[in-house]
Amino acid sequence: RDIKPANILLDRGVDRVRVGDFKLVRVSDDASMTRSGMIAGTPLYMAPEQVKGEVCDPRSDLFSLGSMVYTLLTGVPPFQADSPYAAMQKIVHDEPKPLREYRSDTPSWLGSFVAKLLEKKAENRFQTARDVAEALEAELNYIQNPGTSAEPKRAWLTHSHAVA
Numbered sequence: 001r002d003i004k005p006a007n008i009l010l011d012r013g014v015d016r017v018r019v020g021d022f023k024l025v026r027v028s029d030d031a032s033m034t035r036s037g038m039i040a041g042t043p044l045y046m047a048p049e050q051v052k053g054e055v056c057d058p059r060s061d062l063f064s065l066g067s068m069v070y071t072l073l074t075g076v077p078p079f080q081a082d083s084p085y086a087a088m089q090k091i092v093h094d095e096p097k098p099l100r101e102y103r104s105d106t107p108s109w110l111g112s113f114v115a116k117l118l119e120k121k122a123e124n125r126f127q128t129a130r131d132v133a134e135a136l137e138a139e140l141n142y143i144q145n146p147g148t149s150a151e152p153k154r155a156w157l158t159h160s161h162a163v164a
Helices: 058-074 084-093 108-117 129-144
Strands: 008-011 016-019
Touching: 058 108, 058 129, 108 129
Parallel strands: none
Antiparallel strands: 008 016
């Protein structure tokens, strides 16, 4: 429950990626905290259900992954604000700016891919990390072999993600 750029480590160059730092984060004056005053996660990268104190599952981490990828592509988090509470409110209620507003060279499939990861409702996101990996592998194969591989079918792409 704490996927963010600072917790992603590159091992052996870029051959292997590891997730690190599984500590809990203390946030003051936060209504979604446990009785001990601890929450799992970093507010800028939390999923809406995590912010609301609802049940989290692996799709919550996929939302955080989407936030992290957005940040890596744009240089700013998708729900940045002046306080943790304000950021958490944006996560629940606001949509991030489309990637193309920061980077006009963003391929449309990538904007849609990140938008799907950042869906407010978990059932509208990718359902498993395997789904995410397979989609990215298909895109990478197409990019690396443009003359010999077909453009990916992008079955994950729904109408709501067509203009991200």
